[in-house]
Amino acid sequence: MKTILKIFLLICVFCSCQHASAQKFEGLALTPPMGWNSWNKFAQNVDEKMIREIADAMISTGMKEAGYEYIVIDDYWHGERDSLGFIQANKDRFPSGIKALADYIHQKGLKFGIYSCAGHETCGHQPGSRGYEYQDAYMYAKWGVDYLKYDWCSTKNLNSIGAYTTMSSAIKKAGRPMVFSLCEWGSTHPWEWAQNVGHLWRTTGDIYNCFDCIDDHGNWKAFGVLQITEMNQKLRKYAGPGCWNDPDMLEVGNGMALNEARAHFSLWCMMAAPLISGNDLRNMDKETISVLTNKAIISVDQDSLGIQGFRYETKDSVEMWLKPLKNGEWAITYFNRSHQSVKVVIDWRSMNIKDPDFGYTLNLTGRSKFLVQDLWLNKEIGNTIGKHSVSIAARDVFCLKLYLK
Numbered sequence: 001m002k003t004i005l006k007i008f009l010l011i012c013v014f015c016s017c018q019h020a021s022a023q024k025f026e027g028l029a030l031t032p033p034m035g036w037n038s039w040n041k042f043a044q045n046v047d048e049k050m051i052r053e054i055a056d057a058m059i060s061t062g063m064k065e066a067g068y069e070y071i072v073i074d075d076y077w078h079g080e081r082d083s084l085g086f087i088q089a090n091k092d093r094f095p096s097g098i099k100a101l102a103d104y105i106h107q108k109g110l111k112f113g114i115y116s117c118a119g120h121e122t123c124g125h126q127p128g129s130r131g132y133e134y135q136d137a138y139m140y141a142k143w144g145v146d147y148l149k150y151d152w153c154s155t156k157n158l159n160s161i162g163a164y165t166t167m168s169s170a171i172k173k174a175g176r177p178m179v180f181s182l183c184e185w186g187s188t189h190p191w192e193w194a195q196n197v198g199h200l201w202r203t204t205g206d207i208y209n210c211f212d213c214i215d216d217h218g219n220w221k222a223f224g225v226l227q228i229t230e231m232n233q234k235l236r237k238y239a240g241p242g243c244w245n246d247p248d249m250l251e252v253g254n255g256m257a258l259n260e261a262r263a264h265f266s267l268w269c270m271m272a273a274p275l276i277s278g279n280d281l282r283n284m285d286k287e288t289i290s291v292l293t294n295k296a297i298i299s300v301d302q303d304s305l306g307i308q309g310f311r312y313e314t315k316d317s318v319e320m321w322l323k324p325l326k327n328g329e330w331a332i333t334y335f336n337r338s339h340q341s342v343k344v345v346i347d348w349r350s351m352n353i354k355d356p357d358f359g360y361t362l363n364l365t366g367r368s369k370f371l372v373q374d375l376w377l378n379k380e381i382g383n384t385i386g387k388h389s390v391s392i393a394a395r396d397v398f399c400l401k402l403y404l405k
């Protein structure tokens with residue numbers, strides 16, 4: 001009997017440890033993370049000089065002031081593992097080492113992120129973390145890493161829940177709080193199991209620098225803004241503070257026309273997406289800066305209620321999106337998908353809308369009245385009595401905030 005009791009107690013201790021160690025660092029990413037990542041623009045061409053210059057530009061362009069915080073080096077920073085198995089940076093491109101780079105970024109009041117992969121190899125055939133999870137997390141913590149993006153290449157026969165939970169536990173064990181970004185492209189529905197494992201999860205394959213297209217490589221596809229939006233919008237009920245659907249990094253500033261860049265950025269903000277810029281911050285034109293640093297629309301993304309917005313209806317190619325905000329306020333975006341400008345008449349008094357997943361209501365048929373702010377012009381344009389007519393250019397947006405004084 002005693003032996004059975006002992007075994008039972010041992011099992012209990014084992015299970016509770018397993019449970020405790022699978023918990024991510026709480027209190028991080030309570031609003032969608034904001035930052036910059038090297039992949040979209042630089043791919044394999046990363047080095048310490050460029051990353052330092054990006055950190056400088058993050059400040060000089062006003063990006064930091066607008067809320068961007070993390071500088072994340074994606075794939076290709078790696079060198080060999082040393083004789084004890086510790087991962088090292090590529091010595092030619094990062095001669096001062098990762099710790100010195102992290103220190104530089106921290107001195108600027110920014111945070112530092114890095115990339116690895118659950119398989120033996122990253123997607124760029126660099127050393128992955130499989131079998132080295134605890135050793136790598138220890139090293140990242142030692143270097144001062146604040147954010148880990150963790151990819152899903154070369155993972156044949158690997159169970160995603162197990163692989164991501166192992167790395168999450170390794171980070172916890174290493175003891176330095178890090179935002180944990182799962183990048184398994186939505187293939188095993190992380191929104192259903194990763195709430196305690198990570199802080200954001202990719203919902204789709206890679207973004208492609210195009211507004212409306214699919215880049216088909218045979219065994220994998222990359223997707224334009226519209227295709228990604230379509231996939232990501234269905235998952236809103238899984239998002240919330242500390243748990244974000246990630247429709248991938250921004251392509252703003254990589255050549256998209258201004259109207260499309262504005263629509264892309266607005267849709268990401270309406271979907272409470274992580275805002276990770278993916279362009280060359282050292283060479284931005286005024287228009288790109290004006291999109292990426294528009295504080296009014298960023299405040300919609302960063303609203304502390306943390307609700308992902310929803311598409312309510314589509315009329316004459318114009319989609320109407322809503323996002324409940326804190327204090328009973330609302331963001332509304334009219335998005336014209338078509339190639340022609342469309343006139344929209346907003347009849348405020350006919351609006352009685354219920355959030356299908358979270359139960360918030362916007363009922364303007366009675367006495368309640370909001371003030372209306374045009375978010376891109378950052379200007380009050382009236383209130384919710386009567387009607388408002390507007391012409392929305394092709395593939396552009398009209399973004400509003402309904403607020404109370």
Ligand code: GLA
Binds near residue numbers: 124151
């Ligand atoms: C995958 C990821 C991308 C990027 C590359 C790097 O494709 O989804 O975001 O990290 O790997 O090789």
